[in-house]
Amino acid sequence: MSEALVVDGLSAGYGRVEVVREVSLRVAPGEVVALLGSNGAGKSTLLKAICGLVAPWAGTVSIGHEDVTGRPPEHLVRRGVALVPEGRMLFGALTVSDNLALGAYAHRDPTQVRERVLSLFPVLASRLGQRASTLSGGEQQMLAIGRALMSRPQVMLLDEPSLGLAPRVVADIFDVLDELRADGIAVLLVEQDANLALKHADRGYVMRGGRIVMEGSARDLRSNDDVRLAYLGSWHRKERSDADLES
Amino acid sequence: MTSADVLQFVASGLQNGAIYALVALGFTLVFASTGIINFAQGEFYMLGGMLVAAGVAAGVPLGVSVAGAVVITSAVGCLIERAVLRPVRSAGPLALIIITIGCSMLLKSWIRHLFGPDERAVPPFSGSEPVALAGALIQPQVLWVLGITVVAAAGLTVLYRWTRLGLAMRACSISHDAARIVGIDTARVVMLSFGLSGALGALAGAVVAPITQTAYDVGARMGLKGFAAAVLGGLGDPVGAIVGGLVLGLLESGAVAVVSGTYKDAVALVVLLLVLVLRPQGIIGRHLGEKL
Numbered sequence: 001m002s003e004a005l006v007v008d009g010l011s012a013g014y015g016r017v018e019v020v021r022e023v024s025l026r027v028a029p030g031e032v033v034a035l036l037g038s039n040g041a042g043k044s045t046l047l048k049a050i051c052g053l054v055a056p057w058a059g060t061v062s063i064g065h066e067d068v069t070g071r072p073p074e075h076l077v078r079r080g081v082a083l084v085p086e087g088r089m090l091f092g093a094l095t096v097s098d099n100l101a102l103g104a105y106a107h108r109d110p111t112q113v114r115e116r117v118l119s120l121f122p123v124l125a126s127r128l129g130q131r132a133s134t135l136s137g138g139e140q141q142m143l144a145i146g147r148a149l150m151s152r153p154q155v156m157l158l159d160e161p162s163l164g165l166a167p168r169v170v171a172d173i174f175d176v177l178d179e180l181r182a183d184g185i186a187v188l189l190v191e192q193d194a195n196l197a198l199k200h201a202d203r204g205y206v207m208r209g210g211r212i213v214m215e216g217s218a219r220d221l222r223s224n225d226d227v228r229l230a231y232l233g234s235w236h237r238k239e240r241s242d243a244d245l246e247s
Numbered sequence: 248m249t250s251a252d253v254l255q256f257v258a259s260g261l262q263n264g265a266i267y268a269l270v271a272l273g274f275t276l277v278f279a280s281t282g283i284i285n286f287a288q289g290e291f292y293m294l295g296g297m298l299v300a301a302g303v304a305a306g307v308p309l310g311v312s313v314a315g316a317v318v319i320t321s322a323v324g325c326l327i328e329r330a331v332l333r334p335v336r337s338a339g340p341l342a343l344i345i346i347t348i349g350c351s352m353l354l355k356s357w358i359r360h361l362f363g364p365d366e367r368a369v370p371p372f373s374g375s376e377p378v379a380l381a382g383a384l385i386q387p388q389v390l391w392v393l394g395i396t397v398v399a400a401a402g403l404t405v406l407y408r409w410t411r412l413g414l415a416m417r418a419c420s421i422s423h424d425a426a427r428i429v430g431i432d433t434a435r436v437v438m439l440s441f442g443l444s445g446a447l448g449a450l451a452g453a454v455v456a457p458i459t460q461t462a463y464d465v466g467a468r469m470g471l472k473g474f475a476a477a478v479l480g481g482l483g484d485p486v487g488a489i490v491g492g493l494v495l496g497l498l499e500s501g502a503v504a505v506v507s508g509t510y511k512d513a514v515a516l517v518v519l520l521l522v523l524v525l526r527p528q529g530i531i532g533r534h535l536g537e538k539l
């Protein structure tokens with residue numbers, strides 16, 4: 001099967017500290033792949049290195065068959081990569097409508113996608129003139145995903161969409177993931193709630209100390225003892241991070 | 248004091264204030280997109296006046312000289328960002344701010360070298376016959392100053408509200424990372440902000456030169472006043488910059504009328520200190536992303 005995203009031997013970090021170490025993974029079109037790992041494992045940094053927000057030190061990132069390693073994010077959006085970042089990074093002072101318009105910044109004619117996004121998240125349609133910062137947490141997360149969809153991505157990098165949200169809202173958001181799969185988008189999903197992630201994912205990778213230490217189908221990972229012990233048992237919920245309170 | 252006197256003071260306050268507003272807008276645009284204060288902003292004002300004076304002296308028609316001064320200064324603004332600041336961007340805001348001070352000194356000595364140290368005159372845009380307005384006599388050039396400020400403010404509003412570039416500028420003023428992941432070339436937006444602030448500064452310098460004369464060293468004083476006006480309105484807020492400029496102009500006029508002309512220039516410093524100490528977010532206290 002042709003892959004939408006192929007990461008090969010990717011390393012990245014901050015200053016002199018290597019945070020992502022020789023990570024290789026792949027995501028096919030229409031596939032939802034979970035990336036699991038505890039706090040500080042380097043999951044967010046990996047997503048940033050894929051989309052160009054953090055410069056990779058070694059390895060390659062390919063979209064389709066094109067090597068896009070080290071391209072800046074403003075370039076990668078145009079190649080079909082969208083990031084829904086940790087902490088959402090919405091334009092809080094701008095309206096919902098402006099946030100969506102900015103999501104489609106790389107395109108000339110956003111009307112069609114916009115309708116699709118508003119049909120996926122009907123609640124946004126009634127909030128168009130409202131500032132993003134005044135939305136509820138769940139609505140903000142929907143807007144973050146909606147903004148990313150506005151760029152018509154082939155690859156979507158989702159960083160902890162469930163963080164700090166009520167279970168019912170989380171369920172809504174994950175239902176949308178299933179629709180994205182039907183649209184043929186390749187989704188790489190970082191999630192603390194491994195149970196939830198593996199329920200919606202086709203496959204998964206487990207990251208520890210910057211490396212991929214395990215991979216397999218969602219079903220295998222769910223029944224794997226190590227994964228259960230580390231991520232599916234009495235897993236502590238992460239506190240809301242500072243990044244969440246921004247924007 | 249008669250009501251005509253009062254009107255005269257208000258008119259001169261508004262005239263100065265409009266100029267401060269344009270310079271303050273320059274500070275605010277760059278601050279909003281980069282978080283740095285461009286201390287070469289005053290020199291853009293100086294360049295505007297001096298280039299028009301040089302153009303007119305060389306026989307270039309006045310209108311063409313003004314347009315040329317604005318375009319050239321705008322290019323200087325872009326160049327400062329692209330060639331001087333961008334390569335050392337990782338050095339952090341303080342280093343960049345100090346570099347803008349260096350650029351300012353460079354521009355000033357370069358213009359002195361090119362055009363000499365003397366004051367230069369620029370002819371008024373449309374004659375010097377004062378117009379009577381409600382009992383006060385107003386020079387037509389003052390109307391040019393006010394008119395051009397209004398047009399520039401309206402133009403900026405349109406840019407911000409209704410254009411793609413304006414939306415990108417507002418996005419950059421909120422978060423560069425967020426702007427980049429939606430596909431905005433933030434480096435380009437930053438460069439255009441410098442270009443735009445150069446154009447605004449030059450426009451101010453050009454339109455006021457027929458009233459005040461101009462010279463290679465007028466930038467520093469105007470830089471201080473424009474900065475005070477920008478801070479007064481809340482750095483990063485274009486509407487605040489305009490309000491701050493007009494308020495500062497009127498305060499100066501008031502000080503001249505009530506105390507004496509000696510203290511006119513001190514007003515900006517006092518305002519700057521008071522605002523920084525008492526209300527650092529400015530009198531309006533918003534930020535570029537929030538309004539419009």
Ligand SMILES: Nc1ncnc2c1ncn2[C@@H]1O[C@H](COP(=O)(O)OP(=O)(O)OP(=O)(O)O)[C@@H](O)[C@H]1O
Pocket residue numbers: 014019037038039040041042043044045046086
């Ligand atoms: N901007 C940064 N500068 C320096 N170090 C950073 C930066 N961002 C993250 N780190 C460090 O890199 C390591 C991995 O961080 P990262 O955010 O990628 O982990 P994560 O797996 O996403 O964790 P979490 O589940 O808490 O979100 C951590 O030790 C963190 O302190």
Ligand SMILES: [Mg+2]
Pocket residue numbers: 043044045086159
């Ligand atoms: Mg993370």
